[in-house]
Amino acid sequence: MNNIANLKRQSGNNQEAIDLFKRAIKEDPNLVQAYTRVAANSLAINDLGQAKSFAEQALQINETTAGVNEILGIIFQNKNNPTKAIEYYQREVEIYPLAGNSLLNQGLLLLQQVQPKAALESLAKASAIAPSERCSLLLAQTHQRLGQFKEAITEYKKLNIYQSNNKHIPFNLGLSLLRIGENNDAIRAFQVAVQIDETFVDAWGNKGSAHKREGHNKEALAEQTKL
Template identity: 30%
Template sequence: MGLWSGGQTVQAQALLPYNPELNSEQLEQAGLEMAEEAIQLMRFERPDAAVSRAELSTQLAPERFQTWFILGSLYLQGEEIDRGIEALKQAQTLAPEEAVIRFTLGSAYFEKGDYQTAINEINAGLKIKTDVPTAYFDLGNSHLKLGQYGEAIKAYQKAVSIEKNFWPAINNTGLVKYEQGDLTGALKEWQAALKIDPEQAEPKLAQAVATYVQGKKTEGLKLAEAALMIDGRYGDLEFLRKNLWGDKLLANTKILLDTPEMKAVLLRVQSQPTEETK
């Protein structure tokens, strides 16, 4: 392709690569395609390669918000929160009308522990796009972390009003009500979540704790065993805390998990082979 002209033979000279002249539109398109490749690489669990592709895509198409948004999202998945926020802010500057950027920034600030800024970003996104249940769910979680229980419940209820089978929002409404001292109300929420998906370990274990506290110990132990057989991670109090379980619920969960029956269940669960060792 243009390396030689005529039929002359070139002696003792390295072949020079052909460098096509690409215009800005071609470079931009190449950058967008590279960003798509980054997404595919992440799906194939190749995070380092995905980030490298995404970083290069921002160099090829620096004026397209998509490249910065994908890069920021990949940084967040790799727990590089500050770098993720920086890239997402660049995306937001380029496309202030894109609600998804605001929502993702809200998630980033939540992970950073800056819950008020998370609320501000999510609310800014909801002014642009009002019908996103996951955004209301994240908003509720941020209010929950600040102890703003009434606002948290409102946000969760809004999520469910948009998507009636959104069980995580129903489950977290139960978490709030338990901390408020409304044990009966919390139980109703967890039972409603389990009607949607009976095989979810979190509402099942929460229901088990509340049932045990009510004095129905045999039933509570049975429910707890069933929950832990679904997902043994829920036997770890720190894991529960990360899933927004409050102090009251955690204290009562500890009482349940410290029983001889539940200790035996936990030993059995921990001895089971994981998917990686099967």
């Protein structure tokens, strides 16, 4: 029954999978993986109460069950309780140091809690396990927050700013380039930002500042007219 439930889960039939996992639990109340699967599938259908209940029951059976603390972390993150979420993500990493998703989510929350040094440590570990665009973006933002502009630029350049619809990515790349004196590269980054949003006043202003630093007074004046 547990195996059939797993097949249902893999095919995206979350509610059917939940029902089958619950039947498996009735047959074997100590089948910890079934509790974990009910929690995970409940989370997938946004039933946070049921997800939390079965995750906590799984931990009562085996407090070192991999994946359960991550589920609880996601639940509390969704409930806007970052302190509790971070606590569960940290427990997950202690049990399973290669829990990249827990490290990534923990890094995001620490950054939002204005703890950039702790965020950097978590995100660097997540990137080493499973590099991703999301992780590079968070690392770039963290380095920028810490004033580590060269490192921020390295991470921003891992993203394809020409295919992004997020104007803040090229804009923040431009700001970091501006801070280390790479004015012409900053101009190009700000240009991408204003191509995404022609009304982006801050991008026009900083593009003008970069032109002025390079002695491009005519171009700088033209940028000021956009403000």
